[in-house]
Amino acid sequence: MEIKEQKKQLPLEMSEGFINLLKQWKELEDETIADSGELMEKSGNPVVNMVMEMIRHDSQKHKAMLGLLINGLTSQHIHLNPDELAPLAGSLNKHIEAESKSVEIATKALEQSELFVTRYILTMLLADEAKHHRLLGDLNEVMLKRATIFVT
Numbered sequence: 683m684e685i686k687e688q689k690k691q692l693p694l695e696m697s698e699g700f701i702n703l704l705k706q707w708k709e710l711e712d713e714t715i716a717d718s719g720e721l722m723e724k725s726g727n728p729v730v731n732m733v734m735e736m737i738r739h740d741s742q743k744h745k746a747m748l749g750l751l752i753n754g755l756t757s758q759h760i761h762l763n764p765d766e767l768a769p770l771a772g773s774l775n776k777h778i779e780a781e782s783k784s785v786e787i788a789t790k791a792l793e794q795s796e797l798f799v800t801r802y803i804l805t806m807l808l809a810d811e812a813k814h815h816r817l818l819g820d821l822n823e824v825m826l827k828r829a830t831i832f833v834t
Contacts, residue, residue, distance in 0.1 A: 695755055704755075708748040714741040729799055736806070764824055774822055781815035 694700055718738040722731050754760035767774070788808040795801045 701752060701755060704748050704752050708745055708752070711741045711745040711748065714738070715745070729802075732803075762824060767821060767824060771822075774818060778815065778818045778822060781811055781818060784811040785815055 715738050718734040718741065722734045722738075725731055725734070750760065785808065788804060788811055792801065792804045792808055795804055
């Protein structure tokens with residue numbers, strides 16, 4: 683009986699093709715950062731400028747996150763360990779409560795608003811607050827499950 687040696691196959695994320703996709707995306711975020719800045723210079727409207735500023739900040743954040751992924755997949759392996767999060771549990775719970783209250787207040791404000799610009803801005807804020815609440819809840823869940831997640 684012949685025993686075949688099994689090669690450990692790396693995750694798709696470790697492939698050159700996948701890394702190149704992330705690099706292309708990161709370049710697009712650079713373009714968005716530049717384009718949003720140009721639009722802000724052309725516009726004198728505070729609502730347009732606010733939206734462009736938000737897009738620019740999001741693109742800067744996306745660029746940083748993509749950089750973390752690229753580095754984590756190519757050289758500086760990243761991990762998320764519940765033991766590293768445990769000392770943050772009190773602060774994390776405090777932030778979860780604050781985000782929950784923010785969602786509640788934003789929802790009430792949105793229900794009471796009538797003007798388009800007010801509703802538009804409140805809708806964006808509510809979406810961000812809900813996202814923050816979800817992200818913090820996900821971190822909290824990792825701590826509670828005591829799971830270790832590695833990207834190697």
